[in-house]
Amino acid sequence: MTHHDLVVVGAGSGNAVVDDRFAHLDVAIVAQGPFGGTCLNAGCIPSKMLAATADIANTVQDSGRHNVPAQLEKIDWPGVQRRVFGRLDAQARDAEQGRRETPWMTVYRGHAHFTGDRELQITTDAGSEHITADRIVVAAGSRPTAPPAITDSGLPYETSDTVMRLDKVPRRLIVVGGGYIAAELAHVFHTAGAEITIVEQGERLLTPQDESVSRAFTDSARARWDLRLGREVTGVHGTPGDLTVTLDDGTRLGADTLLVAVGRRSNADTLHIDKAGIASDEQGLITVDEQLRTSAPGVWALGDVTDGGPALKHVANRQAEVIAHNLLHPDRPQEMSYRVVPAAVFADPQIGQVGLTEQEARERGIDFVVGRRDYQDIAYGWALENTQGFCKILVERDTGTIIGAHVLGPQAATLIQPLVLAMTWQLPAREVAERPLWPHPALTEAVENALREAIKDCVQGGAD
Ligand SMILES: Cc1cc2nc3c(=O)[nH]c(=O)nc-3n(C[C@H](O)[C@H](O)[C@H](O)COP(=O)(O)OP(=O)(O)OC[C@H]3O[C@@H](n4cnc5c(N)ncnc54)[C@H](O)[C@@H]3O)c2cc1C
Numbered sequence: 001m002t003h004h005d006l007v008v009v010g011a012g013s014g015n016a017v018v019d020d021r022f023a024h025l026d027v028a029i030v031a032q033g034p035f036g037g038t039c040l041n042a043g044c045i046p047s048k049m050l051a052a053t054a055d056i057a058n059t060v061q062d063s064g065r066h067n068v069p070a071q072l073e074k075i076d077w078p079g080v081q082r083r084v085f086g087r088l089d090a091q092a093r094d095a096e097q098g099r100r101e102t103p104w105m106t107v108y109r110g111h112a113h114f115t116g117d118r119e120l121q122i123t124t125d126a127g128s129e130h131i132t133a134d135r136i137v138v139a140a141g142s143r144p145t146a147p148p149a150i151t152d153s154g155l156p157y158e159t160s161d162t163v164m165r166l167d168k169v170p171r172r173l174i175v176v177g178g179g180y181i182a183a184e185l186a187h188v189f190h191t192a193g194a195e196i197t198i199v200e201q202g203e204r205l206l207t208p209q210d211e212s213v214s215r216a217f218t219d220s221a222r223a224r225w226d227l228r229l230g231r232e233v234t235g236v237h238g239t240p241g242d243l244t245v246t247l248d249d250g251t252r253l254g255a256d257t258l259l260v261a262v263g264r265r266s267n268a269d270t271l272h273i274d275k276a277g278i279a280s281d282e283q284g285l286i287t288v289d290e291q292l293r294t295s296a297p298g299v300w301a302l303g304d305v306t307d308g309g310p311a312l313k314h315v316a317n318r319q320a321e322v323i324a325h326n327l328l329h330p331d332r333p334q335e336m337s338y339r340v341v342p343a344a345v346f347a348d349p350q351i352g353q354v355g356l357t358e359q360e361a362r363e364r365g366i367d368f369v370v371g372r373r374d375y376q377d378i379a380y381g382w383a384l385e386n387t388q389g390f391c392k393i394l395v396e397r398d399t400g401t402i403i404g405a406h407v408l409g410p411q412a413a414t415l416i417q418p419l420v421l422a423m424t425w426q427l428p429a430r431e432v433a434e435r436p437l438w439p440h441p442a443l444t445e446a447v448e449n450a451l452r453e454a455i456k457d458c459v460q461g462g463a464d
């Protein structure tokens with residue numbers, strides 16, 4: 001049995017825990033999948049590289065509105081695949097190679113599970129190995145789920161793990177689920193030439209978003225895609241490549257490809273965490289405290305496998321930093337904060353969001369005002385000929401505190417950042433609107449003007 005000072009299980013965000021500050025230790029990393037994990041290989045990065053390509057294709061298709069006659073010939077899908085995955089696969093290989101060449105690190109390739117306190121069995125192609133460690137970081141991520149009506153059919157279906165690497169664009173793609181992945185990948189495949197149908201059990205797409213954002217997004221999607229809202233799949237029949245999907249209202253839909261995007265579940269259930277005294281919640285997420293310690297002494301956890309914050313890469317990255325600090329400085333530990341967590345949907349239109357939605361603020365009984373500015377009411381919105389974008393900011397009436405912000409439209413993921421900063425430092429809305437100069441006529445004027453709109457109705461907008 002080999003002993004290490006520190007073992008990290010999972011080479012996604014877990015790989016970011018360890019750097020040269022740990023060179024005095026004997027460190028091992030166990031990797032079942034490619035280095036870089038979901039984000040690099042099948043998540044954030046390929047989906048955004050594909051979405052950026054789709055945005056460019058849309059710009060060409062839409063160029064007539066700017067008096068630039070142009071025609072989109074086609075998206076060269078095999079070329080896009082080579083560019084995107086050629087780059088990302090090389091990154092994953094280089095990351096693993098870098099670890100293998102690090103003298104104080106050991107790379108185990110295989111699946112780890114606990115056999116006791118800080119004791120792991122690693123199953124590899126060559127057999128199995130037992131290791132122990134003084135300290136362990138669990139960063140085993142999550143995996144896509146699929147409804148039984150689909151899995152029981154025995155017919156093939158894609159998930160985000162596989163669909164982006166298809167060698168051909170599907171002709172008719174049915175997406176089950178109307179959340180993040182559906183919004184982003186329907187944008188990609190629609191622009192690449194697929195007919196899109198979305199089957200979503202809720203009444204709108206992206207329902208956790210602010211109602212006005214979810215509504216605007218759904219309306220925009222309805223113009224391009226066939227939306228089956230309030231519906232579930234009850235069965236799949238046919239043969240691979242020629243599928244018939246039945247819905248709970250009896251509708252039958254034809255497709256060559258089915259993409260299931262109904263959420264993900266923690267991989268904690270594959271780790272035998274009970275053998276190591278690691279507690280999990282009712283959804284199977286490993287329970288962590290503010291310092292990202294599990295219930296087992298000497299075991300930390302981060303990312304999608306845990307109950308610590310939303311399953312987003314910037315959350316996991318920050319958790320990796322906090323754990324690294326706490327491993328190196330146990331005498332002065334840091335705590336993870338989830339007070340201000342932004343998120344973005346890289347679809348068409350793009351969405352940026354932070355803090356409370358209007359419906360959440362109402363449910364909490366907060367007395368708040370809403371400031372809104374549409375892109376079509378600012379100069380750069382005219383320049384873009386944009387008619388649907390807006391920035392909406394929620395401000396507590398009495399204190400002028402910004403409690404939530406929502407942007408829909410071009411560059412929304414970037415435009416949200418000044419509001420993330422303002423909320424992080426708890427700057428009053430009036431100060432954020434009036435103290436800095438906002439460059440004219442940039443898109444950021446949508447943010448500035450939404451803030452000015454909100455503070456008109458505040459009792460106390462902040463500093464005068
Ligand atoms: C399509 C898609 C798009 C996304 N886009 C965004 C985005 O734009 N922005 C954003 O913030 N987030 C995005 N996310 C979410 C983001 O990818 C995840 O939150 C993040 O990657 C989680 O990191 P992690 O380290 O917890 O898990 P992972 O990156 O999944 O890493 C876990 C690693 O552990 C390995 N592993 C699992 N079990 C074991 C085991 N028993 N033994 C050894 N190794 C094991 C896995 O092979 C994997 O490499 C997206 C996700 C998807 C699916």
Ligand SMILES: NC(=O)c1ccc[n+]([C@@H]2O[C@H](COP(=O)([O-])OP(=O)(O)OC[C@H]3O[C@@H](n4cnc5c(N)ncnc54)[C@H](O)[C@@H]3O)[C@@H](O)[C@H]2O)c1
Pocket residue numbers: 147176177178179180181182184199200201202206207231232233261262263264310311312343344345346
């Ligand atoms: N830009 C980003 O940050 C980004 C992008 C993609 C994925 N992600 C991460 O990956 C996670 C998974 O994404 P996702 O899109 O799979 O999940 P999601 O939770 O965003 O959306 C799932 C959707 O599927 C619907 N649904 C569930 N069961 C269904 C059923 N049986 N039939 C029809 N609809 C059903 C839900 O109502 C929901 O709208 C996200 O929650 C997020 O953490 C983030």
